[in-house]
Amino acid sequence: xxxxxGRPNSANVPLKEATDEKGNAASxxxxxxxxxxxxxxxxxxxxxxxxxxxxxxxxxxxxxxxxETLNRWHAxxxxxxxxxxxxxxxxxxxxxxxxxxxFLYHGLLMGKPRGGNYxxxxxHIVRATRYEGNFSDLIRENAEIEVFKKGG
Numbered sequence: 794x795x796x797x798x799g800r801p802n803s804a805n806v807p808l809k810e811a812t813d814e815k816g817n818a819a820s821x822x823x824x825x826x827x828x829x830x831x832x833x834x835x836x837x838x839x840x841x842x843x844x845x846x847x848x849x850x851x852x853x854x855x856x857x858x859x860x861e862t863l864n865r866w867h868a869x870x871x872x873x874x875x876x877x878x879x880x881x882x883x884x885x886x887x888x889x890x891x892x893x894x895x896f897l898y899h900g901l902l903m904g905k906p907r908g909g910n911y912x913x914x915x916x917h918i919v920r921a922t923r924y925e926g927n928f929s930d931l932i933r934e935n936a937e938i939e940v941f942k943k944g945g
Contacts, residue, residue, distance in 0.1 A: 804872045804899045820917070823872075830866060831876040833905070834887065837924045838863070838896075844879060844907075850886045855894045858928040867897040874900035878907045912939070 808821035823829055835842045838859040842849045867873050875896075879887055881903050891898065913919050922931060 806870070806872065822917070826870075828866070828871045830863075830871055830873050831902075832863065832873060833924070834875055834877040834879065838875075838928075839890075844883065847883055847886065850879070850883060851890060853890075855896070856928065860894060860896060862928040862930070864895070864897050867899075872900075873898040874902060876902045876905050878905045879903055 806823060806827050808823060811819040811822050813819045832838065839853045839855050840849075842853055863873055873896075875887075875891070875898055877887065884901070884903055887903075888901065891901070911921075913921065
């Protein structure tokens with residue numbers, strides 16, 4: 794990583810080989826102690842800036858608890874990837890903003906679908922945490938989730 798910025802670099806986390814139920818190679822897995830965080834930007838680590846007002850993207854301030862928590866998670870060896878609804882046209886201003894404020898991260902994915910109400914379907918473990926105004930260490934709570942009906 795560039796020591797002067799949070800610009801993306803390889804996480805350098807060794808992946809574990811995996812196989813499917815037939816013994817075929819499958820997508821490798823992170824070690825259990827490493828989390829792969831996908832973090833929204835607008836409304837999550839800073840004010841909610843719509844794509845239609847890109848001039849605000851350069852001047853908004855980060856939420857202090859978000860900056861502190863995410864950089865601690867990065868230092869603890871977790872993977873931090875920002876996943877935003879900002880478009881590729883906004884990549885340069887977004888990278889400059891992340892660097893200016895000292896966010897440490899491994900990746901930046903642009904073009905997340907807009908509108909919320911996300912439902913992620915994946916063959917890997919997925920956990921979701923809705924941001925509600927406070928970044929802190931995560932705690933465990935039981936919650937009702939939607940799953941696929943078994944066997945059908």
